[in-house]
Amino acid sequence: MITVAVDCMGGDVGPGATLPACAAFLKAQPDARLLLVGRPDALRDGSGLLDHPRVSLVPASEVVSMDDPIEIALRRKKDSSMRVAIQQVKDGHAQAAVSAGNTGALMAIARYLLKTLDGIERPAIATQMPNAAGGATTVLDLGANVDCSAEHLLQFAVMGSALVAAITGRDAPSVGLLNVGEEVIKGSEVIKQAGQLLRAASLSGDLNFHGNVEGNDIFKGTTDIVVCDGFVGNVALKASEGLASMIAGFIREEFTRSPWRKLSALVAMPVLNAFRDRVDHRRYNGAALLGLQGLVFKSHGSADAFAFEHALARAYDAASRGLLDNVRQRIARARPLLSPETLSELGNIPTI
C-alpha cells in the first residue's frame, strides 16, 4: 500500500480540481491511500470523499498563494497545506507528496524539511515532454537552478536516469546534454566540462551518455533524458508551451472563420480530437523534485482535475517503483566521479 499526501489547496483552482482528481485516482488505484491536506471546511465538498476508506483528512489552516514570496511561504505560513503535506513524507506517513502550488515555495519548503540526498548539492525539477518517437522525453532541470556547474549537470543526469529507470523499468536510459551543436567542441566552458564528466561516467558504466543534443532533439526523442541548466530548461519548456498554445489558437481560428469551415471542423472532429489527445500536455502533468530525501511532485498550477490526477498517478508510480532508493544508489555509485581528484584528472580523458 502506497500513501500519497495531497496539498488539496494549491494551484489556481484548489479543491475544485484536486478533490475530483483524488476521487478518480482512488478508483484507478485500488492499492493507494491518500492523505488530503487542507482546511477541513474547504475539503468537505459534499462528495463523501472524506468518508472513503482509503482517505484520511490532515488539517492545515493556511494556504500558500501563487504569488507568496518564498520567505513568507517558508517562515510565516508554518501550517500551510503545502508544508503539512511535505511533513507527512518526512514523518513517514506518506511515501510522496503532490502540490499544484507555487514552484519556488514548494522547492524551498521541500528542501528545508526533507534535506537533499548525500552527494546532491542542488535538487532539480524534471518533467516529461511528448516526443515524435511516440514516447516522452524527460527534461531537467526546469527552473530550480539558474546557474549550474558541470558537476550539477552530472548529478541531474544521474537523477534523471534513476527517474526514467524507475518509471519505465529500463536500467540504462540514454542521456543527452543540451547544447548548441552536436560536436564536443561546442558550447560554453561549463557545458564542455559537463560533456567530459558525462563521458567519464559513461565509460565507468554509471550512465548511458549519448552525447550532445540540440533543442529539436527534445521533441524528436533522440534520447530518453535531456540535461540542461534550469534557465535553459525553463525557457525551452515555456517557449514550447507558448508555441503549442499559439498553434492551437490558429487551428481554432481557422476552423471557425466561416459556416463552411465550421462544418468541415465537424467532419474533421475525430481527427482533431485524436490529435489533441496526442499533444495534450495534461497527460504529462507532474514534475518530479529530484535529489531530496523524500518524493515530492509538482503539478502545473493551472491543472484541472484530469491533469491533477495524472500528477497523482506519477507520484504513486514513482513511489511504488522505488524511485528514492534508485536515485540514492545511482548517486552513491557516481560519487567517486565527483571527487576533486577525478575532476582534476578530467583533462586526461580523451574527448571522443
Next chain:
Amino acid sequence: MITVAVDCMGGDVGPGATLPACAAFLKAQPDARLLLVGRPDALRDGSGLLDHPRVSLVPASEVVSMDDPIEIALRRKKDSSMRVAIQQVKDGHAQAAVSAGNTGALMAIARYLLKTLDGIERPAIATQMPNAAGGATTVLDLGANVDCSAEHLLQFAVMGSALVAAITGRDAPSVGLLNVGEEVIKGSEVIKQAGQLLRAASLSGDLNFHGNVEGNDIFKGTTDIVVCDGFVGNVALKASEGLASMIAGFIREEFTRSPWRKLSALVAMPVLNAFRDRVDHRRYNGAALLGLQGLVFKSHGSADAFAFEHALARAYDAASRGLLDNVRQRIARARPLLSPETLSELGNIPTI
C-alpha cells in the same frame, strides 16, 4: 537601386534553390540588382538568369561545405562563394550579402572581412518568429555567442531595436529580456545586471524596455524584440522547430490513418492550408547578422526557393531602409551607458 550579393552555392540545395529564388525576387523587386556569386558552370542553369539586365556574375571557384570547420572556411577557402559575396559588400559593390551556408563560417568570415561596428564587441544573429498577435517577434542572439555579459545583452537590445525600426518604420519597438520569471529579482547575476542596464537605457530614452519576459512571450508577441544569450536563443529556436515539426507530423499521421480520415482531410484542406501558411517558417527565413560594418543575412541551410526568396527580400528591405545607419546611430547614442563609470553606478539605479 539596391544591390544584393548572393552566395548561390551555399545551403543544402545550392543553385537548385538559390537561382529560382533570385529569378522570382528580381520579378518582385524592379529596383533590385543581384550579384550571383559562385562557380560559373554551376550558375549556367539554362534559365537565362545570367542574361537578366539586373544580374551580374561574380565568379568564385570554391564552396564552403555545411560541415567545414571555421578554420578551413576562413583560412583555406579564400575564393569561396561565401567569402566573395561578403567581399562585394566590403568593396561597396553590394549593400547586403545573403548566404544559406554554414552559420559559423559565415559569421567568422563576415566578422573577419567587415569588422564590427564601433562600440560592438560581439555581433549577434537575429531572426523573426511568428506570434499569436499576428506579427513576428525578433529574437537575438541565436547562436553566435554562448556566454554573454550584461553589456552584450544591452548591445543586442539596441541592435534588435534598430533592425525592427528599420523593417517596420516604428521608432521605438519594445524590448523584453528573456528570463525565468517576470520579477526583477529572477535570473542569474548576468541577467539581473542586464535588466538594470536595460532599465537605465530606457530611462535615458535610448530603448523601449518592457521588462523581463518568459519563453512563452516569444509566441504571445508580448514585445517586438526578445533578447537573450546565444545558447538560450539557439535552444529556444531549435526546440520550437522540433515541436512544430512533431505537431505537423502528428496532424499528417492522424489525417491519413484511414480512408475516411483521408476524406475528411480533403474537406478540411482549405483550413489546413490556411493554417500551414500561417505557421510556415519559410516566410520568416533570413536571419540578420547584426553589429558588423556591412549587412549580411543568413538563410536556413535547408531553404527551398520560396524560403530563400524571403531571405533575399529581407536583406533588400533592410538595405533599402538604412538598417546599417540605424544600428550605427543607436549604438553611438547608447555608448555612454556602456562606459565603465556608468556600469559602476548601476547600483544606484532604482530597480522598479
